[in-house]
Amino acid sequence: MNFEFDLWGWYAGTSHDAAPRTTPVAPANLSTTNAEGELRANWSGVAWVDVPYTRPIPLIAPVQPEIVITAVQADMPGMVASEDFTDITVRVGSTLSFAAELRAGDVVLPIDDSFRMPIRSRDGRERVLLASMVQGVISFTVRFDDSRVWDVSEEVINADLPPEAQMRFHGVKVFAIEA
Template identity: 40%
Template sequence: MMKRVHFPIRSDDSSGLIVYPDQIRFFANADLAAMPGHIIADYSGSLDLPLYGLAKPAVRPLLVITQVTSDQPIQTTVALDRHEVICPQGATLSFTAELRSEDGAVLPLSDSFRLPIRQQGGRDGLLLATMVDGIVKVSAPFTVPGDDGTWMVNEAAINAGLPEAANMRFAGITVSVFRT
């Protein structure tokens, strides 16, 4: 089975190939990862490698929401310091976040992942998060009848379907949707 993996680069000067420490070889034209000294490539070998081909970092990267906008800004309140947004039913929110390293630098990684969201009453939703060069964008429409109420995303939810090596820290966000 083929899977996308993230490997540290070690060049084999005699062959022009990129060599992983376990002698797994990739042609030098594999996709260069945004992190210097690493590549992302398809791998179909028999070794059980984690998705990113790297040991779990000591400190997981931090996902930080940096901006929230609404298509109904007059009725929307954003308080990122409290990890809270209040908006009317019918609004579509756009979230921007950064994936940061331990030193606060934006990690220049690109990927997409599912973002489970749960209503306080137990209803579940699913959003798509798209990350380009460490900047994550999510569009959250609260336009369906019954979308009013309190919706939450927390660290456990965003990491639920990810391999351990790709887990992130996240303070969470609460969106309160009121009826108009």
């Protein structure tokens, strides 16, 4: 017979099989109460200790910020964009103005900063834009002078950032067409 304990060491019952959170050592107190302050066995790593039960605080992973495009405007007529702005078609010679937000969940992060944003075309060319962020609202513009497919992906945005500064992004693909 093996005696189980949860992630916080609290006695959780018995098991016939040995597992990573079991021990063959039996606790004197077999209570599995969740009442705050009641005595309950807690595994110390070498022995069971009866201590007042306290509700564990769940470990919550930090939310990675996300860039969300909120608006795109073209200086020439004929722009066609998907509802989420991940796919845009414009005429060659158009300048697009983008508005986006840096969010953690539904909250816009009130950060003032600027950052380089590379955009890549399918033929391997790369351009680098400067994006400005004021109170979490990001803006940048780009002119499309020739017929190409350009895109910005999460991978491209995060390529030169340390892990703690990386962001999620659904990406955007711009088709600059000859009309």
